[in-house]
Structure formats: structure tokens, C-alpha cells
Amino acid sequence: MILGKSLTHTAMHYPDKPAIIFEGQSWTHRELLSRVQKMANALTAAGYAQGDRIAVLGRNSHWYLELSFALALNGICMVPINHRLKPAEVAMRLTHAEVSGIFLDPEFEAVLAEIPAVLARALAPRTIIMHAIEGGARNYERIMESGEDTPPNTIVSPEDPLYLGYTSGTTGRAKAAIVSHRAIVVGMLYKTLQYRFDETGVSLNPGYFWHSAPRDFAQLQIYLGGTTVVMREFDAEECLSLIERHGVTTGFYVPTMFSMMLEAPGFDRSRTASMQTLISGGAPLPTGLKNDVLEKFGAVLHEFYAATETRIIATITPEELRHKTRSVGRPVRDVEVRIMDTEGRTLPMGETGEIYIRTPTLFSGYYNDPEKTAAAFQGDWFSLGDMGRLDDDGYLYLVDRRTDMVISGGENIYPSEVEDVLQQHPAISDVAVIGVPDPKWGETLKAIICLRPGQSLSEQELRDYCAANMADYLKPRSYEFVDELPRNPTGKILKRVLRDPYWASAETKV
Numbered sequence: 001m002i003l004g005k006s007l008t009h010t011a012m013h014y015p016d017k018p019a020i021i022f023e024g025q026s027w028t029h030r031e032l033l034s035r036v037q038k039m040a041n042a043l044t045a046a047g048y049a050q051g052d053r054i055a056v057l058g059r060n061s062h063w064y065l066e067l068s069f070a071l072a073l074n075g076i077c078m079v080p081i082n083h084r085l086k087p088a089e090v091a092m093r094l095t096h097a098e099v100s101g102i103f104l105d106p107e108f109e110a111v112l113a114e115i116p117a118v119l120a121r122a123l124a125p126r127t128i129i130m131h132a133i134e135g136g137a138r139n140y141e142r143i144m145e146s147g148e149d150t151p152p153n154t155i156v157s158p159e160d161p162l163y164l165g166y167t168s169g170t171t172g173r174a175k176a177a178i179v180s181h182r183a184i185v186v187g188m189l190y191k192t193l194q195y196r197f198d199e200t201g202v203s204l205n206p207g208y209f210w211h212s213a214p215r216d217f218a219q220l221q222i223y224l225g226g227t228t229v230v231m232r233e234f235d236a237e238e239c240l241s242l243i244e245r246h247g248v249t250t251g252f253y254v255p256t257m258f259s260m261m262l263e264a265p266g267f268d269r270s271r272t273a274s275m276q277t278l279i280s281g282g283a284p285l286p287t288g289l290k291n292d293v294l295e296k297f298g299a300v301l302h303e304f305y306a307a308t309e310t311r312i313i314a315t316i317t318p319e320e321l322r323h324k325t326r327s328v329g330r331p332v333r334d335v336e337v338r339i340m341d342t343e344g345r346t347l348p349m350g351e352t353g354e355i356y357i358r359t360p361t362l363f364s365g366y367y368n369d370p371e372k373t374a375a376a377f378q379g380d381w382f383s384l385g386d387m388g389r390l391d392d393d394g395y396l397y398l399v400d401r402r403t404d405m406v407i408s409g410g411e412n413i414y415p416s417e418v419e420d421v422l423q424q425h426p427a428i429s430d431v432a433v434i435g436v437p438d439p440k441w442g443e444t445l446k447a448i449i450c451l452r453p454g455q456s457l458s459e460q461e462l463r464d465y466c467a468a469n470m471a472d473y474l475k476p477r478s479y480e481f482v483d484e485l486p487r488n489p490t491g492k493i494l495k496r497v498l499r500d501p502y503w504a505s506a507e508t509k510v
Helices: 003-013 029-045 062-074 087-096 106-112 117-126 140-145 181-195 212-223 236-246 255-263 287-297 370-375 415-422 459-469 495-503
Strands: 018-022 025-028 053-057 077-080 101-104 127-129 161-167 175-180 202-204 227-230 250-253 277-280 301-307 311-316 327-331 336-340 353-358 381-390 396-401 406-408 411-413 428-438 442-451 478-481
Touching: 003 029, 003 062, 003 181, 003 212, 018 029, 018 062, 025 029, 029 062, 029 140, 053 062, 053 087, 062 077, 062 212, 062 227, 087 117, 101 106, 101 117, 106 117, 106 127, 117 127, 127 140, 161 181, 175 181, 181 212, 181 311, 202 212, 202 236, 212 227, 212 250, 227 236, 236 255, 250 255, 255 287, 277 287, 287 301, 301 327, 336 381, 406 428, 406 442, 411 415, 415 428, 415 442, 415 459, 428 495
Parallel strands: 018 227, 053 077, 053 101, 077 161, 101 127, 202 227, 202 250, 250 277, 277 301, 442 478
Antiparallel strands: 018 025, 161 175, 301 311, 311 327, 327 396, 336 353, 353 381, 381 396, 406 411, 428 442
8 A cells, every 4th residue: 555666566567568658758667667766765865764755846747757656665755836836835835844855847946046045045955856957966867867776675654644735725824734655545446446447548637746636647547557648738739639649548637628628629529539537626517518528528527526635535427417417426435425514413415514524545634733634523524614415315516615715727726815915915905805607717716805095006906916926826817896895793704795796697606
């Protein structure tokens, strides 16, 4: 149940089969094992030890996947960093995770120049550049080739941390979920059984690897002895070309990607004929788009409900999608789902309450955050903060959220992070950020703003301010100026009052 050790098995049974294909190059399972062992031993020689945490800041590449296995083999905890974040946001994660080194693409070296000087100085000698030639003595390939091609001596436990997954969870500020080898590997086995994956599969998961699901599915196909095709960045036409060229059989996509592929001028069902299992997740799949995917890709679409903290929870098949509208399916094996009220009482079938989960793939708590860990549990039942109901057949429906999280194009966005930045503008006295429906992205951010007396501010000035102070995906797409925001007697902004007019005619509030 140790992720890195799986490569010994695949290299033995499928030595000459491609494990990774990336930008016209491929590496067999035998070659992958060799490179992973060399990097694991090189890191040990460089002074990294079991239990250390190493950050990764980069776009998708074969190096990213290799490194995930090498760190796993060494018992080192990976800390994937969202490359779209601003330097201050990156620095917060690096500091909170107490990282002892960082791997990054050359284009992100400039980020380290903008983080606090003390942190930058500490990381400078422990920075490795993921590139074929750049980086000099810090170059990935150079360091990897210095390592011995033998299994490391490290003894890794299934409960050892595999990675820290930064997720804002249900309360706004970023938290780091501690995900163990046990959670990942058991989750992989459940997916294998559920979707009937095997060593013959070819997988393409174009979401960013700092997200849990795209990386999990990419690793899973390698774990089974199959092939993973890697895209540095999603592009609809390139994605269709790769599916056609490599006979891709499976992949994980967020709804926006489906929409973009279907709208691509070069889309034709013949180009995706090899697809056997398409998995949608990361955000609810609108019914209209769902029907379009089923029609144009064929009866291969599965939707699933999962999270960094839990791995896969529930899934729904192509056949079920047609008669269980808006359901995310039934829990997978060994996963229990319970709907509870605010007092922790289990509700009857059909009633809406907070969704609680009990699963063998559960995370190990939030890193350095015992209070938020405790707040997410009722005994051994865990909640993501989603509201839902179960029908008489055991199908789960997501109907709302307990908190204010917005899901735009598969990205989890927490309005408090955006509000914090906007409230620092000298002309703004009060602000609320909400999600409003969008046909392409599912929902987008809208900022509702109160100005200080005597102040003026245009939408363009706000856009320029946000562009300079927050990641692109956090920027509101629309603005509204009001005299005051609705509040309850304790002073809390009534965001539902702000949201309801926009969602009144929407088919789902999630």
C-alpha cells in the first residue's frame, strides 16, 4: 500500500510499455522505475530525509509525475502549489507547510524573488529546476542522474503522509489536508473496481496536477501498468488530437473542459471513439451539458463526487445519469454516507441536511490545524460542508452548500480570500463576493461593493486593482455598487439574500 513501490511491479510485468507520454517523448515502465529510484536516492544524498516536506510549483510534465513517485518512495511529503497564485499566497503555503525544499519550472523562479527574503534565502540552495537543461547545478536531470539506480532503504508506512493538499475546505482560509499512502492507494483500488480500469488503459487527465483528482487518475493508470498521456496545459483542440493519436481510453475532466471540447471547431465523435470511461468531477455537471456529452461522446460518461479529504465518495453511471437527474450517484463500496441535521441527528431518506462521510480513504487531518480538523467531524463521521439528500434508492443529491464556496470551471474559490483583498482598497468600506450562474463556467464571482463617503471607483479601476493583487481565477467577473449590504442582527452579511435573485431560475444552487 505504498505508492512508490508499485513501479517495481509494473517495471517487472510491463517493462517495455509506455508509462508516460509527454510532448512527443515517452518513457517505459522500466525507464520510469529507473528514473524514480535515481531521484529518490539523489534526494537522500542531498540531505532530504523521510518526513520532510518538499513543494512543487509547476505546470504538468513528466517530471511532475516522476517526482510524485520518487518522493513517495522516500517517505517525503509532497506539497503541490497552485502555480496561478500570487507570490504572497505561495509564500503563505510554503511557510505553513514548513517545506525544506522546492521543485519548480523555470518560469516560476521569479515568484521566489517576490516572497519574503528570509524564506527565499532558505529555499535558494534547496531549489531544483524541472527542465531538460536549465538550472545548472540545480537542474532536475543532472541531479537525478547523480543518484543510484537501486531501491532506497527507506521503510515507509501506509499511514505516512504522501502529500499535503491545500484546500480551503468549508471555512475560507486555505487548509492543508494530510493525505496518506493508505488513502491514495485504497482510493485507487476503489476506482479500479468501480470503473473497471486495467493495464490496457491509456489515460489523459488535462487538469493541473496540483489538483488532487487529475494527478490521482494519472498516477492510477501508471500504478496499473497502463499509459498516462500528459498535457502541460489544457487546450481543447490539442486534447482532442492527443485522444485520437494515442487511443486514449479514459480521463478525468471538469465540466468546462467538456464544454470547450464540444465547441471546438475540430470536434468529431470519430476522434474520441477510443474513449471508454469519461469521468466528470470538480463541479456539478449542468443537465444540458451532461446530455450533450452523452450524445456526442457516447454512453461513456460517469460523474463522481469526491474531495481531497475523502477521495471518491459516490459515482453515477451513464445509464443512471439518464433517469437520476442531478444525482451524483450512490456511494462506492465501503463508503458510508449519512445526512444529519444541525444537532447531529440522522435524517430520514428524502430530507435535506449536511452530508457526512465515513470511509477507509479518509485524510489524516489538517496540517497544524487541530481546531479545523475537530470542527469537520461528528465522532468518526466527516463533513465537507455540503448539503444534500438521499433518495429511497440510496442516490445522493447535492442541493446546496453550508458555506459560501464558489466553484468556477472546476476551481474551488472561497469569497473571503477575494473579500480580504478588496477590503484593502482605500475607497471600499464594505464588500461581499458571491457566485452567480454562468453557462460556461458553472458560476463566476460577483463583487457587491459599498464605497466610503465621498469616494468614487470605476469597474475598470477595480479590475486593474484585482489584476495586480490576486490570481486570475480569483478575480470577480462582475461588480455591483450598493449603498449597504443586508446583515442579520449580529452583523453577519446575509449572502443568501444577495445570491437568491440570481439563482431563482437556476436548476441547482451548487
